[in-house]
Amino acid sequence: MKKRRGVYNKWAKTVVLNKKASTRSHVPHTLLFSQYSLRKMLQLYQMVYVKPNKGSHGVGVMRVESNNGSYSYQIGAKRRSNLSWAKLTASLKRKIDNKTYLVQRGIHLSRYKNRIYDLRVVLQLNESHNWQITGMVARVAKPGMAVTNGAQGADTHTFESVISAQGGAELVERLKAEFHSVCIDCAHLLYAKYPYLNELGFDIALDHQMHPWILEVNTTPEATPFRKLANKSMYNRIIRLRRLNARRS
Numbered sequence: 001m002k003k004r005r006g007v008y009n010k011w012a013k014t015v016v017l018n019k020k021a022s023t024r025s026h027v028p029h030t031l032l033f034s035q036y037s038l039r040k041m042l043q044l045y046q047m048v049y050v051k052p053n054k055g056s057h058g059v060g061v062m063r064v065e066s067n068n069g070s071y072s073y074q075i076g077a078k079r080r081s082n083l084s085w086a087k088l089t090a091s092l093k094r095k096i097d098n099k100t101y102l103v104q105r106g107i108h109l110s111r112y113k114n115r116i117y118d119l120r121v122v123l124q125l126n127e128s129h130n131w132q133i134t135g136m137v138a139r140v141a142k143p144g145m146a147v148t149n150g151a152q153g154a155d156t157h158t159f160e161s162v163i164s165a166q167g168g169a170e171l172v173e174r175l176k177a178e179f180h181s182v183c184i185d186c187a188h189l190l191y192a193k194y195p196y197l198n199e200l201g202f203d204i205a206l207d208h209q210m211h212p213w214i215l216e217v218n219t220t221p222e223a224t225p226f227r228k229l230a231n232k233s234m235y236n237r238i239i240r241l242r243r244l245n246a247r248r249s
Contacts, residue, residue: 004198004199004219004220004242004246005196005197005219005220005249006197006218006219006220007190007194007197007219008054008219009053009054010051010052010053010054010102010216011030011032011053011100011102013190013216013217013219014027014030014102016189016190016193017186017189017190017214017217019189020185020189022181022182022185023182023185023186023189023214026182026211026212026213026214027213027214028104028105028106028107028213028214028215029041029044029045029104029105030102030103030104030105031102031103032053032100032101032102032103033050033096033100033101033102033103035089037103038050038064038089038092038103039085041103041104041105042064042065042066042071043066044105045105045106046065046066046067046106047063047064047065047066047106047108048063048064048065048103048104048105048106049061049062049063049064049103049104049106050062050064050073050092050096050101050102050103050104051101051102051104052099052100052101052102053099053100053101053102054100056218060075060095060101061075062074062075062092062095063075063106064088064092064103064106065106070082070083070084071083071084071085071087071088073088073091073092075095104215107205107207107213107215108207108208109205109206109207110166110205110206110207110208110210112138112140112157112162112165112166113140114143115140115141115142115143116140116141117138117139117140117141117154117157117162118138118139118203118204118205118206118215119136119137119138119139119159119202119203119204119205119206120135120136120137120138120139120201120202120203120204120221120225121133121135121136121179121183121201121202121204122134122135122136122199122200122201122202122221122223122226122234122238123183123184123187123199123200123202124198124199124200124238124241124242124245125198125199125241125245126241127241127244131184131187131188131191133179133180133183133184134234134237134238134241135223135226135234135235135237135238136159136176136179136234137156137157137158137159137225137226137229137234138156138157138158138159138161138162138163139154139155139156139157139225140154140155140156140157140162141154142154142155156225156228156229158229158231159172160172163175166206166210167210171210175206175210175212178212179202179204179212182212182214183200183202186200186202186214186217187200190217190219194219196249197219198245198249199219199220199221199241199242199245200217200218200219200221201217201218201219201221201222202214202216202217202218203215203216203217203218223235223238223239223242226238
């Protein structure tokens with residue numbers, strides 16, 4: 001199978017998704033990282049994520065919080081608390097090491113069995129060369145972790161099992177319809193800019209009001225989460241279309 005071409009610049013993808021009002025309302029406020037932008041975002045939201053502009057598997061992602069003039073941050077399972085602004089920024093600077101990072105509004109995630117989770121939604125160009133949702137899965141974070149990546153110990157569950165536990169079959173159907181509309185709009189925006197794309201993996205968070213937020217769009221998503229499910233139908237479909245798109249690219 002040919003190596004898939006992707007777009008690995010998260011800032012560039014964010015700019016594209018913000019071009020349309022209907023998709024912009026699902027993209028958390030994001031800025032290029034600086035001390036100024038970090039202070040501004042913490043004043044607005046009190047909790048933010050600082051993440052590498054290029055990277056995967058949740059590596060280097062930091063959750064930063066402010067509380068009455070004191071600051072804390074978490075990376076992996078390690079947490080530092082009761083920091084002054086000077087100590088916070090000095091510590092983050094060492095972690096960032098002159099690389100390009102983003103600061104993104106933190107979304108207080110909905111929980112499943114008292115663990116945060118997000119959703120991976122895969123879109124692919126199908127046999128008719130139309131964008132189609134071919135897989136949805138829930139990733140439930142390891143207890144005490146600030147990210148939901150499988151590489152960081154998250155568990156994989158079916159979309160229906162996690163969402164029905166939050167709001168029953170009605171919520172499952174509402175979110176499916178919303179994801180179909182929003183993700184396909186995003187796919188068209190990204191495809192117009194990068195016409196070699198044929199597969200997208202959306203990392204979607206739900207807040208406590210069950211509003212979907214697109215945390216990231218991976219342009220070469222892994223099929224691994226779907227292989228972990230007992231029912232392999234989504235995994236098989238993803239691999240079949242991936243091979244088809246490799247042949248015609």
